[in-house]
Amino acid sequence: MVRSSPLLRLVLRTVVVGYLVLLVAWPVSLVVTHTFDGGFSALSKAFADPEVTHALQLTAIVALSSVAINLVFGVTISILLVRYEFPGKRLLSALLDVPLSVSPVVVGLALLLVYNPRSGWLGPALADAGVQIIFSTPGMVLATTFVALPLVIREVVPVLEEIGDDQEWAARSLGASSFQTLRRITLPGVKWALVYGVVLALARSLGEYGAVKVVSGNVVGSTQTATLLVDQRYQNFDQPTAYALSFLLAVASVVCIVIVSVLRPKQEA
Amino acid sequence: MSIDISHITKRFPSAGSGKEPFVALDDVSLTIPSGRLTALLGPSGGGKSTLLRIIAGLENADSGAVTIEGTDATHLPAQKRNVGFVFQHYAAFKHMSVAKNVAFGLEIRKRPKAEVKQKVDDLLNLVHLTQFADRLPSQLSGGQRQRMALARALAIEPNVLLLDEPFGALDAKVRKELREWLRRLHDEVHVTTIFVTHDQEEALEVADEIVVINEGRVEQVGTPDQLYDAPANDFVMRFLGPTTEINGVLHRPHDIEVFTHPGIAGSIPARVVRELRVGFEVRLTVELLDAAHEEITVTVTRAHHRSLGLRPDLDVWLAPTHGAVVPVMESVTA
Numbered sequence: 089m090v091r092s093s094p095l096l097r098l099v100l101r102t103v104v105v106g107y108l109v110l111l112v113a114w115p116v117s118l119v120v121t122h123t124f125d126g127g128f129s130a131l132s133k134a135f136a137d138p139e140v141t142h143a144l145q146l147t148a149i150v151a152l153s154s155v156a157i158n159l160v161f162g163v164t165i166s167i168l169l170v171r172y173e174f175p176g177k178r179l180l181s182a183l184l185d186v187p188l189s190v191s192p193v194v195v196g197l198a199l200l201l202v203y204n205p206r207s208g209w210l211g212p213a214l215a216d217a218g219v220q221i222i223f224s225t226p227g228m229v230l231a232t233t234f235v236a237l238p239l240v241i242r243e244v245v246p247v248l249e250e251i252g253d254d255q256e257w258a259a260r261s262l263g264a265s266s267f268q269t270l271r272r273i274t275l276p277g278v279k280w281a282l283v284y285g286v287v288l289a290l291a292r293s294l295g296e297y298g299a300v301k302v303v304s305g306n307v308v309g310s311t312q313t314a315t316l317l318v319d320q321r322y323q324n325f326d327q328p329t330a331y332a333l334s335f336l337l338a339v340a341s342v343v344c345i346v347i348v349s350v351l352r353p354k355q356e357a
Numbered sequence: 358m359s360i361d362i363s364h365i366t367k368r369f370p371s372a373g374s375g376k377e378p379f380v381a382l383d384d385v386s387l388t389i390p391s392g393r394l395t396a397l398l399g400p401s402g403g404g405k406s407t408l409l410r411i412i413a414g415l416e417n418a419d420s421g422a423v424t425i426e427g428t429d430a431t432h433l434p435a436q437k438r439n440v441g442f443v444f445q446h447y448a449a450f451k452h453m454s455v456a457k458n459v460a461f462g463l464e465i466r467k468r469p470k471a472e473v474k475q476k477v478d479d480l481l482n483l484v485h486l487t488q489f490a491d492r493l494p495s496q497l498s499g500g501q502r503q504r505m506a507l508a509r510a511l512a513i514e515p516n517v518l519l520l521d522e523p524f525g526a527l528d529a530k531v532r533k534e535l536r537e538w539l540r541r542l543h544d545e546v547h548v549t550t551i552f553v554t555h556d557q558e559e560a561l562e563v564a565d566e567i568v569v570i571n572e573g574r575v576e577q578v579g580t581p582d583q584l585y586d587a588p589a590n591d592f593v594m595r596f597l598g599p600t601t602e603i604n605g606v607l608h609r610p611h612d613i614e615v616f617t618h619p620g621i622a623g624s625i626p627a628r629v630v631r632e633l634r635v636g637f638e639v640r641l642t643v644e645l646l647d648a649a650h651e652e653i654t655v656t657v658t659r660a661h662h663r664s665l666g667l668r669p670d671l672d673v674w675l676a677p678t679h680g681a682v683v684p685v686m687e688s689v690t691a
């Protein structure tokens with residue numbers, strides 16, 4: 089490593105700290121102080137509001153469902169990408185980055201085009217079968233899943249690559265079936281990457297706004313998640329509730345980050 | 358009862374599209390005797406690992422058949438072959454203790470707990486790892502990890518034990534210890550064992566039988582002595598040890614006698630150019646005093662060197678030792 093002069097280091101440190109304070113720490117701390125402007129009244133008032141509790145519940149349902157889906161598919165796709173050769177593998181790998189690079193609003197619109205019950209591509213057939221995707225929970229789960237799709241995969245793939253397939257082959261030669269090998273060797277091997285990916289996906293899912301707004305229809309008390317409600321209350325001059333909800337969302341994310349940073353060193357050991 | 362490999366061919370697709378596939382094994386036929394320690398010896402990229410992996414079922418051959426102890430194993434998946442495989446880089450189950458690693462195959466087979474424990478204890482004892490039973494593989498040295506991998510493979514009482522460069526990642530001293538230990542272990546356990554190596558000394562020292570593989574073909578099969586004394590061709594001769602060429606014939610540098618006086622029948626006049634002492638031997642570079650003035654290498658022992666008073670610029674006469682066998686150019690035994 090190149091040794092830098094003490095002055096340069098001081099300048100760099102100041103710039104980085106200043107940058108983070110202005111961009112992250114200060115705004116977030118303002119949310120906290122505004123939440124507790126009137127002691128706990130904003131929080132208790134928010135919890136007494138059925139629209140708020142419903143929105144929180146819905147957020148939890150949508151986030152947990154999409155994380156569960158992303159966990160299963162994330163592991164499957166990761167193993168497919170790392171352990172198998174098939175035509176179109178490069179394309180699949182590239183496609184997986186689309187959710188990260190495309191705006192969530194576009195994701196929402198795209199889903200609308202496919203699943204809209206009147207004009208969509210698949211929607212009318214599903215509607216006839218009694219399945220409603222758009223303007224209901226399944227559509228919101230779908231949108232959230234899409235947006236958080238790469239997070240698990242991008243954590244698991246490098247670890248799978250790094251541990252290689254020797255252990256898996258050793259297990260096979262010792263008599264393990266492919267399912268036993270997956271459960272006893274592969275999954276324990278990527279355990280921490282999985283936990284990390286899941287926590288990231290959870291944080292992302294809790295905070296999703298754009299895609300969900302488009303597909304949910306934002307119906308108060310029905311398809312309104314916490315983030316949508318924050319926006320609506322803020323627009324309607326109910327700032328205390330908006331701040332209280334924001335605070336809760338921020339706490340959830342911070343808890344996620346703390347979990348991750350506690351797990352990190354273990355993963356490297 | 359043995360391992361029969363008949364007409365195995367394996368191709369790998371080449372990197373660039375449109376190119377010919379790469380032939381890693383070219384119609385290999387081979388019989389590995391039961392209960393013996395056989396070495397697959399050959400240069401890097403020769404196809405040794407590929408052959409071993411095909412025997413274990415970790416890779417499929419394009420054509421040909423593998424028969425293990427009388428059962429056709431060609432289409433049997435790896436987990437049904439009852440083959441113990443030891444990898445060059447140990448392939449230790451990182452999240453399991455040493456004892457759990459060794460117990461893995463038995464637990465998969467749903468053996469009773471008491472039996473598993475007994476067996477694991479016995480095996481750890483056999484590989485001298487009893488006091489490390491509760492450690493994680495990351496807390497072991499390379500040699501210890503490899504012994505653990507060996508115990509793990511032996512736990513399932515395999516029909517065949519396959520080792521792919523088992524000591525390749527270890528330093529020279531540990532390597533030597535472990536190969537002697539492997540020899541002793543094999544004398545105790547008697548399981549049919551094949552191990553891959555590209556170190557000819559390792560093969561000569563440990564194996565009952567050696568299979569020399571080069572560029573996807575078997576060059577020769579035989580005991581270490583047969584291979585060393587009667588190499589089937591120049592490749593085997595060159596691969597098994599240093600060689601030196603006089604008038605188009607290969608000799609071992611220590612199978613050439615050096616005289617300081619003329620008159621020996623068939624001796625060739627030469628002159629010492631340089632000498633290099635390596636341990637107990639002295640490597641002489643000598644120039645043949647014929648038309649081509651070729652430089653060749655001859656080795657003599659330190660004592661011989663002193664008694665003859667060899668030194669640079671001295672005129673000497675060289676004669677291939679009687680009894681040291683000249684290569685027989687016969688077809689490959691297979």
Ligand SMILES: Nc1ncnc2c1ncn2[C@@H]1O[C@H](COP(=O)(O)OP(=O)(O)OP(=O)(O)O)[C@@H](O)[C@H]1O
Nearest residue numbers: 369370381399400401402403404405406407408555
């Ligand atoms: N999965 C694969 N895909 C493509 N080519 C391969 C593959 N595995 C092996 N090969 C090629 O086949 C040839 C034989 O490989 P193999 O690993 O059997 O050699 P080896 O004799 O074990 O060599 P080494 O002593 O270096 O381990 C090599 O040229 C290698 O590049």
Ligand SMILES: [Mg+2]
Nearest residue numbers: 405406407522
């Ligand atoms: Mg190899």
